[in-house]
Amino acid sequence: MYGKKVSSLLESINADVMDRIRLSSGKVVLEGEVMPSTEANDLDVLIVKLSSGYNIGIDPSKYKVEKIESAKRTTERPAAKFSRNRELPDVSLIYTGGTIGSMVDYKTGAVHSPTKPEDLLEAVPEIAEMANISVLPLMSMMSEDMAHDEWARIAIAVAKELNNGARGVIIAHGTDIMHYTSATLSFMLSGLNAPVVLTGSQRSSDRGSSDAFMNLTCSTSVAARSDIAEVGICMHHTSSDTACAFIRGTKARKMHTSRRDTFRPINDKPIALVERTGAIKYTGEYRKIERGEAAKLKLMTGYDRKVALIKVFPGSDPAVIDFYREKGYNGIILEGTGLGHTPITPTRKEDSWLPYVKDAIDNGMIVGMTSQCLYGRVNTNVYRNLRLLNSVGVVYCEDMTPETALVKLGWLLGNYGKDEARKMLNTNVAGEIKSRTEFDTFLV
Amino acid sequence: MYGKKVSSLLESINADVMDRIRLSSGKVVLEGEVMPSTEANDLDVLIVKLSSGYNIGIDPSKYKVEKIESAKRTTERPAAKFSRNRELPDVSLIYTGGTIGSMVDYKTGAVHSPTKPEDLLEAVPEIAEMANISVLPLMSMMSEDMAHDEWARIAIAVAKELNNGARGVIIAHGTDIMHYTSATLSFMLSGLNAPVVLTGSQRSSDRGSSDAFMNLTCSTSVAARSDIAEVGICMHHTSSDTACAFIRGTKARKMHTSRRDTFRPINDKPIALVERTGAIKYTGEYRKIERGEAAKLKLMTGYDRKVALIKVFPGSDPAVIDFYREKGYNGIILEGTGLGHTPITPTRKEDSWLPYVKDAIDNGMIVGMTSQCLYGRVNTNVYRNLRLLNSVGVVYCEDMTPETALVKLGWLLGNYGKDEARKMLNTNVAGEIKSRTEFDTFLV
Numbered sequence: 060m061y062g063k064k065v066s067s068l069l070e071s072i073n074a075d076v077m078d079r080i081r082l083s084s085g086k087v088v089l090e091g092e093v094m095p096s097t098e099a100n101d102l103d104v105l106i107v108k109l110s111s112g113y114n115i116g117i118d119p120s121k122y123k124v125e126k127i128e129s130a131k132r133t134t135e136r137p138a139a140k141f142s143r144n145r146e147l148p149d150v151s152l153i154y155t156g157g158t159i160g161s162m163v164d165y166k167t168g169a170v171h172s173p174t175k176p177e178d179l180l181e182a183v184p185e186i187a188e189m190a191n192i193s194v195l196p197l198m199s200m201m202s203e204d205m206a207h208d209e210w211a212r213i214a215i216a217v218a219k220e221l222n223n224g225a226r227g228v229i230i231a232h233g234t235d236i237m238h239y240t241s242a243t244l245s246f247m248l249s250g251l252n253a254p255v256v257l258t259g260s261q262r263s264s265d266r267g268s269s270d271a272f273m274n275l276t277c278s279t280s281v282a283a284r285s286d287i288a289e290v291g292i293c294m295h296h297t298s299s300d301t302a303c304a305f306i307r308g309t310k311a312r313k314m315h316t317s318r319r320d321t322f323r324p325i326n327d328k329p330i331a332l333v334e335r336t337g338a339i340k341y342t343g344e345y346r347k348i349e350r351g352e353a354a355k356l357k358l359m360t361g362y363d364r365k366v367a368l369i370k371v372f373p374g375s376d377p378a379v380i381d382f383y384r385e386k387g388y389n390g391i392i393l394e395g396t397g398l399g400h401t402p403i404t405p406t407r408k409e410d411s412w413l414p415y416v417k418d419a420i421d422n423g424m425i426v427g428m429t430s431q432c433l434y435g436r437v438n439t440n441v442y443r444n445l446r447l448l449n450s451v452g453v454v455y456c457e458d459m460t461p462e463t464a465l466v467k468l469g470w471l472l473g474n475y476g477k478d479e480a481r482k483m484l485n486t487n488v489a490g491e492i493k494s495r496t497e498f499d500t501f502l503v
Numbered sequence: 504m505y506g507k508k509v510s511s512l513l514e515s516i517n518a519d520v521m522d523r524i525r526l527s528s529g530k531v532v533l534e535g536e537v538m539p540s541t542e543a544n545d546l547d548v549l550i551v552k553l554s555s556g557y558n559i560g561i562d563p564s565k566y567k568v569e570k571i572e573s574a575k576r577t578t579e580r581p582a583a584k585f586s587r588n589r590e591l592p593d594v595s596l597i598y599t600g601g602t603i604g605s606m607v608d609y610k611t612g613a614v615h616s617p618t619k620p621e622d623l624l625e626a627v628p629e630i631a632e633m634a635n636i637s638v639l640p641l642m643s644m645m646s647e648d649m650a651h652d653e654w655a656r657i658a659i660a661v662a663k664e665l666n667n668g669a670r671g672v673i674i675a676h677g678t679d680i681m682h683y684t685s686a687t688l689s690f691m692l693s694g695l696n697a698p699v700v701l702t703g704s705q706r707s708s709d710r711g712s713s714d715a716f717m718n719l720t721c722s723t724s725v726a727a728r729s730d731i732a733e734v735g736i737c738m739h740h741t742s743s744d745t746a747c748a749f750i751r752g753t754k755a756r757k758m759h760t761s762r763r764d765t766f767r768p769i770n771d772k773p774i775a776l777v778e779r780t781g782a783i784k785y786t787g788e789y790r791k792i793e794r795g796e797a798a799k800l801k802l803m804t805g806y807d808r809k810v811a812l813i814k815v816f817p818g819s820d821p822a823v824i825d826f827y828r829e830k831g832y833n834g835i836i837l838e839g840t841g842l843g844h845t846p847i848t849p850t851r852k853e854d855s856w857l858p859y860v861k862d863a864i865d866n867g868m869i870v871g872m873t874s875q876c877l878y879g880r881v882n883t884n885v886y887r888n889l890r891l892l893n894s895v896g897v898v899y900c901e902d903m904t905p906e907t908a909l910v911k912l913g914w915l916l917g918n919y920g921k922d923e924a925r926k927m928l929n930t931n932v933a934g935e936i937k938s939r940t941e942f943d944t945f946l947v
Contacts, residue, residue, distance in 0.1 A: 115887040406650065
């Protein structure tokens, strides 16, 4: 299924899927097994499994490629046959890339890609008992490369599936920026009346410790069976394989580089815990599906990419605001300290952020304030420095994460006028602001 | 104890400490009680307790000031007499400002400042049983205004106290950037052979829920009794008043805007838990005090302020690196996604960070990589994008927090040549890098 360039290259060294190859370029030497391509792989990218167990996508034209060992071939899997079960709901799985992109068939041990429904069903047979799954390969990207263009494409694809009768949608996605995507989709899919479930994996599916299978099972359960009408992330709740958490898309955050329970709700409880069998236990408040209301979905994919997130630190140079102003930026989210501070009266007077923030706002920029503490809520009422920032027009973003505030501002500026965007920034739109933070939502 | 300007103003409206006043300036109207000044308050700042319970410092010349109610006077506290107890160790308390700056005497109910040892001992009598405390007012700043100048002043003050025979040092400090300070002091106080304890409070001392008293008691215990030869933060371990945690200075982070247990160890365990009675229970590994080694302390207060922390986000403009380069910056810490990613092959090619990072490094800048996940460890070995960043010379900062990596880089560049600084950035100096992350250090 590779494109012409990669296919000819593999042919030229007599290498096939599962054969071991070496790629060298200067000091960089990579060794691993050739993986099958995904159908979504329309770039000239070769997928190789490194000995670490991780798969990487490589442009082989930049490397010297040699075959070093032939694979031990196993018997070919017989082609699977699955037919639509009219008793089950229809669920669409939109594939966008990431570590979940490679799947092992745990009956045959063969590695293959999940971009054909049959393959997916063979790898995780449990989900066929819950729903008729259609798999849509939309793109094949590592999530750190994604931005607003991809968010709009995903939102459009989700809307299409829902309008075509899907009961719910699963989005397979890289984990790096999954929470930025989940927040953006929460805003773009206005009036959503179905579950939209982002999932992925921290370990590729061909490792014993992979989280791909349970994450897919639990995500299917939420998409096929829950009455949740929100966008959320469904991945491991703890480090063990007992349950997944379904976390509100605007309140989720990747909090660990490698753990399977990396996604955590910030200032919120999970909406639901989903056992590995698929049983759903609701644990938080959520918007429920309203029957007969499917037509309410309104796609709002506008996004102003001229928004930036700036983390404030001791001695930080406030002139960075001017850098963005000169580039025509329309909005900035500050990640301040504590309750929402920047230096205001530092020893080096030129390091005060107040005049720069004031200038930016006077020139029409929207400046929002969040906290690098992540947990808790910014508050203008406590200290003088906060009042000063507030008095020049900084919008205090309540209990939003910096990441959610950033994409919300991009979305607001892409869909509304500036005055309305400013007003809406600290008004709840999609569960991103809770008027009261429950006590047991710290480090959960 | 106020300076001339503030004293005359208060006199002119016949207002004294504890009287209720109103300050107005345009739309801003503040009401509260006049607090006593700190001796450290050499600026013309009036301290007012708002009805929220928080104290703010205000330049009253910018406001119209009226007295609105006289205080109900209580009997004057008799001047306390404390003499040095030769059986107890000497501990110095360096006062730098912050919310802990106002203290209530919980026997008389009067509010006063802790800048005289007698006052402090009256407010928290327990600590007089543990140590002879000398209080040194060094500065009176909200911590969000602090930067490297203040860090060097504090380090020098600590060294002076230790060289003069103090067994340990407590630093009363605002909480906003306390973890940046604790990390910097960990580097600046090279060869430290005594406990150096930063503490503060999230609620001012005259609120029933104040954490100031227990934090001071526990901090005194660590400074006077522990065998820990490290810089750390000692504040509430949980939201209840049962124990404080003493957290390594390079591994601590403020994780909540308002909770009293806001400081958490990141990828580390607390070094010790300290019960409110002062009993110390060691819970992690630490460097122990070596007897007869007091002379090893070497002050290294150099700091290159031309270092910046940049948080990477989807669609972020990598040209911000050039902004810092053109300003003569010598180092940048990136707060990447996941295992340490930036966009490398995004749809909009101009958004790739790779050429900007490469240019910066080729031009002599040090670029370090941390993760915005905060927990976990960056890793160059897994994905292609990581290998590419590594191949152009990005230094992967292991399990360091972005904040610690930033101040470490500033300190390295201020004390070593560039080549050595680059090498040392991902080598452990002061507990900031653990070669292996223990499992139960996530969200603790």
